[in-house]
Amino acid sequence: MDEIDFNILSELQENARLTMIELGRKVGLTSPTVTERVRRLEEQGVIKQYTTQVSAEKLGRHVTAYILMEPKDCKQYVQFAASHPDVIECHRIAGMYSYLTKVVTETVHTLEAYIDSCLTLGKPTTLIVLSSPVANSPIQPVKSTSE
Incomplete structure (x- = not known):
């Protein structure tokens, strides 16, 4: 990967809906050249997918929380988290807890219901998000220093 790929x-x-013409202008390439580079980045798996960021609040989900979980049975917890409509991420982590789960829900009452349902599966610890001063920052590629 070179500077142009970065x-x-x-x-x-920043904007996955750019046309190849617009993207080419921004990075100083012709449309066919930038299209080929994007295709190559997709084939290499660098670009995994194009997604839409949705406003949770506009969908009536006003509470975001992270649940640190030490389940009795990891497979059972993963199945539970994967099937729950309020869970948008679940990560296996190292340390005192086994899982970090991101829950986006309507109210503190629905969050409480989620926590209560977790109690049968293990010991949850809840962190409620008050604000997100840094969110969805772009991933900066690591540039090779070998020359």
């Missing part, structure tokens, strides 16, 4: 990734993370 610029392409930066632009697409």
Whole structure:
């Protein structure tokens, strides 16, 4: 990957709906050339997918929380989290807890219901998000220092 590829990734993370003409202008390439580079980045798995960021609040989900979980049975907890409509992420982590689960729900009452349902599966610890001063920042590629 070169500097142009890094610029392409930066632009697409900012706005994945750019046309290849617009993207080419932003990074100083012709439309066919930038299209080929994007295709190559997709084939290499650098670009995994294009997604839409949705406003949770506009969908009536006003509470975001992270649940640190030490389950009795990991497979059972993963199945539970994967099937619950309020769970948008679940990560296996190292340390005192086994899982970090992101829950986006309507109210503190629905969060409480989620926590109560977790109690049969293990010991949850809840962290409620008050604000997110840094969210969805683009991933900056690591540039090779070997020359």
